[in-house]
Amino acid sequence: MKLDHIVYFTRDDVKNVVIEQHEKGNQAIVGGQHENWGTANALLYTENVYIEWLTVEDAEKAQVAAADQPLIAQYFHDQQQGDGWATVCFSVEDMEQWKKELDNKGFTTTKILHASRKTEEGTVLHWKMLFIEQSVSNELPYPFFIEWKESETQRQTRLEKTGARTATHTQQRISECIFHVEDPLRETAEWAVLLSKKVGDTHDIQFGDVLLRFVEKQDTVQRLAGIRFLSND
Numbered sequence: 001m002k003l004d005h006i007v008y009f010t011r012d013d014v015k016n017v018v019i020e021q022h023e024k025g026n027q028a029i030v031g032g033q034h035e036n037w038g039t040a041n042a043l044l045y046t047e048n049v050y051i052e053w054l055t056v057e058d059a060e061k062a063q064v065a066a067a068d069q070p071l072i073a074q075y076f077h078d079q080q081q082g083d084g085w086a087t088v089c090f091s092v093e094d095m096e097q098w099k100k101e102l103d104n105k106g107f108t109t110t111k112i113l114h115a116s117r118k119t120e121e122g123t124v125l126h127w128k129m130l131f132i133e134q135s136v137s138n139e140l141p142y143p144f145f146i147e148w149k150e151s152e153t154q155r156q157t158r159l160e161k162t163g164a165r166t167a168t169h170t171q172q173r174i175s176e177c178i179f180h181v182e183d184p185l186r187e188t189a190e191w192a193v194l195l196s197k198k199v200g201d202t203h204d205i206q207f208g209d210v211l212l213r214f215v216e217k218q219d220t221v222q223r224l225a226g227i228r229f230l231s232n233d
Contacts, residue, residue, distance in 0.1 A: 001098075001195075003210050004091035004146055005050045006177065006227060009075050010083045017042040017053045028053075029164050032119040037072055038062035041117070045165040047173040047232055048209055054086070069113065070131045071144065077136045078221065085224040088143045088177055088212075090195070095128045095147040105193060107142075108133040121162065125149070132194075140181050140222040142194065174210060176228035180217040187214045 010017060014030050021028035021044060031041040031052065038061030042053040054075065056062045066073040071087070078086060092098040095112055102109050113129040126149040132142040148155060159165035181187045184203035191214075192199045197207060204213040215225070 001090050001092050001145075002208055003049050003174075003177075004089045005052050006088050006174065006224070007071070007086040008051060008053045008084070009078050009086045010053050010055050011079065012053075012055060012083070014040050014042040014053065014055055017055075027166070027168055029162075030120050032117045032125075033057065034115065034117050036061075036116070037065040037069060039065075039072065039075075043164065045159065045169045046229070047170040049174040051174075051227075070110065070134070070136070070141075073136045074141060078223070081221055085226065087141050087224055089146050090143055091146050091148065093147065095130055095145065098145060098147075099130055102130075102132065102194070107194065119162075123158075138221045140179060140187055143191075171232050172229050173232060174227050175230040176211045176213060177224060178226045178228070179212070179214045179223070180219045180225040181214050181222045182216070182218060184214040184216050 018028045018030055021042070026044050028042050028044040031043040033040045038056060038058030040055055040057050044051040054071070056075065062072055063076070066076055074086060078084065099109050099112060110131045110133055114126070115129050116124050116126045118124050128147040130145040132144075134142055150158070156165065179187065188199050188203045188205060191197075191212065192205055195205065195207060197205045200206060202213070203215070204211055217225070219225075
């Protein structure tokens with residue numbers, strides 16, 4: 001299992017997101033459309049993790065999808081506060097086995113969802129998703145999980161061929177995800193059990209080359225609050 005991507009909710013059109021990121025020196029791309037959900041995304045790849053800007057293109061279709069897709073339900077809830085960081089996603093190799101492991105740990109999981117996205121080039125990508133049952137609220141959402149239909153080698157080859165992930169992208173990586181929460185001790189402990197990791201000395205969890213850090217802050221909404229980049233130079 002690895003940290004796969006980080007989600008940012010936005011009302012903006014994905015093409016505008018790409019333009020804005022290019023102006024900042026970040027080589028983001030238009031990811032494509034989730035045609036069954038009424039959503040679309042822009043993507044920015046780094047050496048280890050990518051960022052997804054998720055927006056709604058068809059509100060009516062997205063509202064219907066939100067009944068079974070917790071991430072879209074969270075999107076509509078969080079948009080009451082405006083654009084912002086949303087959550088993180090981990091990739092696994094065997095979703096059915098991972099679901100059993102989470103259930104055995106005492107977490108109640110959703111059914112495994114089958115998802116797809118049509119890229120700008122017209123390619124349809126497929127994956128599985130899994131969420132932990134949790135009412136959408138101002139509480140910190142658990143991360144969700146993804147299993148790509150492609151192997152990691154196939155994904156990297158495709159991304160390199162389309163120019164989505166180049167040598168420029170691999171010059172930086174995401175080193176830290178910072179969560180603002182009311183009770184860092186509780187949240188760190190729950191995530192440590194969830195991810196089968198040890199808790200660090202300052203309410204943090206080291207997951208591969210990324211540090212997940214939980215900071216006490218009495219915000220209205222408990223969410224991922226920011227990320228840190230490191231240069232590989």
